[in-house]
Amino acid sequence: MPQFMLSVHHDPAEDERMGAMTPEEMQPIFEAVDAFNTALQADGAWVFAGGLQPIEASTCVDNTGESSIVTDGPFSESKEYLGGFWIIEAADLDTALAWAARGSRACQGKVEVRPFQGE
Amino acid sequence: MSGPASGGASDPVGPEASSATGRELGHGAVELVFREEYGRIVASLTRRFGDLDLAEDAAAEALAVALERWPVDGVPANPGAWLVTTAGNRALDRLRRESRRETKQEAAVMLHDDTPHAPTGPIEDDRLRLIFTCCHPALAPEARVALTLRLLGGLSVAEIAEGFLVPETTMAQRITRAKRKIAAAHIPFRVPAEADLPERLGAVHAVLYLIFNEGYLATSGVSTRDDLAVEAVRLARLLHGLLPDDVETAGLLALLLLTEARRPSRFGSDGALVPLGEQDRGGWHRELIDEGHALVRTCLRVGRPGRYQLLAAINAVHTDAPSGADTAWDQIVQLYDQLVALDPSPVVRLNRAVAVGEVDGPDVALADVERIGLTTYHPWHVVRAELLRRLGRGAEARGSYDAALALIDNPGEVLYLTRRRDQLAGPPAESSSARENPLP
Incomplete structure (x- = not known):
């Protein structure tokens, strides 16, 4: 069955609003995401999922040249970065989009749906 | 076989x-x-x-x-x-x-989806599946239009490119890219689940309406692209045949038929656009009008009005009137009120203002139009110009015709609006609208 990545991108424009949220305010979001994860598992759609540490924790490795170069920071200069993702199995895009709609509601963020290559 | x-x-x-x-x-x-x-x-x-x-x-x-x-x-x-x-x-x-x-x-x-659909589910036809694949929301709107015309309409890439005034290579790329996405993203070849059907059908209707409108009043170059309008009617007829119980599809078909029926009278022998009120109604396609009216009556019986049904009903009132002066404008205002409740967009409110102008007078309508303020949309300027003209404010009307003309490239419309403007005497600076003003 085809696999899709449902990714949630961190938008720095949201930083202020998210930063101002209290743990009590965050709690319903965590619970909704938990419930969504449970639903994915119950349906057999779940493959893998995870939330990522903030972009400040990322390190780049480039071993395309003569020697491996390690640098601090993200690969891309883009202000938006990957915050977390689900990898799911779905029969087709419509099914994947329906999961994405539920995931977006749960985590209160935009979700990008991208198919994996076959084989 | x-x-x-x-x-x-x-x-x-x-x-x-x-x-x-x-x-x-x-x-x-x-x-x-x-x-x-x-x-x-x-x-x-x-x-x-x-x-x-x-x-x-x-x-x-x-x-x-x-x-x-x-x-x-x-x-x-x-x-x-x-x-x-x-x-x-x-x-x-x-x-x-x-x-x-x-x-x-x-x-x-x-x-391919092998799973059998519930017998009570939407009617199965391969072309219906294909319509939903071509008009999938995961495709860019211009790709949906191109794919629908290519795969369902059987138009050549060259014909579609000509219809939308883009180079053939651009259109070929657009279609190839869309087909690649269908395969890579696993866009299904099936009729959507019942719960998603209204929304997905809305996307299909939008594609057909867009094709029709581009054919009916081309954005540039030539006045109309008749083949696109004819194709949209054919595809709407096909969709209605596949989903006969869907009233919005019936409404869309009725709308296209009642609009298409007026095509023979829409342009004068000189190529200038002829407004609805002045069209030769004897030149209208009677058969298309009868078919459209029958569909509107069916929709009214079901009583679940949607956007296209209301637009069709408005066009039914127009095509029912023996002359422009006999139009039941009060009915049209009522229908627009219903439409505004569903879709309070500025364009709908502008069209409502036109009908209000016929019922309550140009001053009331002009106040509405000024509130809407759609300055980048040429019909807004045209409506404003006509209302100012009726109010005897010729110089301002002239300015509005100019503003409309600056925004358009449709030859028939340019000719009509230029003529309309030039009937108003004098340069815009002078207050010389007296000849146009019916008051002594």
Whole structure:
């Protein structure tokens, strides 16, 4: 069955609003995401999922040249970065989009749906 | 149909292919049948093989066979079935020849949905599946339009490119990219689940309406692109045939018919646009109007008005009036009130203001128009110009015609608006609207 990545991108424009949220305010979001994860598992759609540490924790490795170069920071200069993702199995895009709609509601963020290559 | 073991180019023979022998048959006639049947061929083969490119290639091969055989053997009794069978056999031949057969069959699994639908579910037809694939919301709107015209309408890439004034290579790329996304993203070839149907059908309606509008009043170059309007009507008719119980689809078809019916009177002999109120109503297509009115009556009986049904009803009021002066504008205002409740967009409110101008007078309508303030939309300036003109404010009207003209490139409309503006005497600086002003 085809696999899709449902990714949630961190938008720095949201930083202020998210930063101002209290743990009590965050709690319903965590619970909704938990419930969504449970639903994915119950349906057999779940493959893998995870939330990522903030972009400040990322390190780049480039071993395309003569020697491996390690640098601090993200690969891309883009202000938006990957915050977390689900990898799911779905029969087709419509099914994947329906999961994405539920995931977006749960985590209160935009979700990008991208198919994996076959084989 | 011959079994897969028979091998070779296995085109259907027998009684269905042997009728009408010796009839004179030009390429044009064969191509007309082909175009009419194209959507059916591609849809049927896509369901069978799960591959749009294979379906299209096989359809083209079937056309080549028909062009060779029909003029000699005569047109088969059921040309559509003949083309579908021939194309199917050609596709099988091709799959056998190609070592990529397994890959192809895997592709088939990706796109094709085997799961049986509930018997009470939406009617199954391969073309209906194809419509929903072409108009999938995961595709860019311009790609949906192009795919629908290509795969269902059977228009050539060159024709579609011409219709939308883009280079043929651009249009070819657009279509190729969209087909690639359908395969890569696993956009399904099936009718959406009942719960998603209204929204997904809305996307299909939007595509057909867009095709029609571009045909009906082209954005630039020429005044109309009749083939696009005709194609939109044909596709709306097909959709209505596939979903006869969907009232919004009936409403859309009625709207297109009642608009298309007025085409013969929309432009004067000099090519200038003729406004609805001044059109020669004897020149309208009576049959299309009758068909549209019947559909509107059906919608009214069901009583679940949607956007297209209301627009169709408004057009039914217009086409019901023996003359522009006899139009039941109060009914039109009521229908627009319902439409505004569903869709309070500025364009809908602007159209409502036109009807208000006929019922409550130009001053009331002008106040509405000023509030709407759609300065980048040329009809807003035209409506404003006409209202200012009726109020005797010629210089301001002139300015509004100029503002409208600066935004458009449709020759018939430019000619009409220029003439309308020039009937107002004097340069815009002078207050010389007296001749236009009906007051002494």
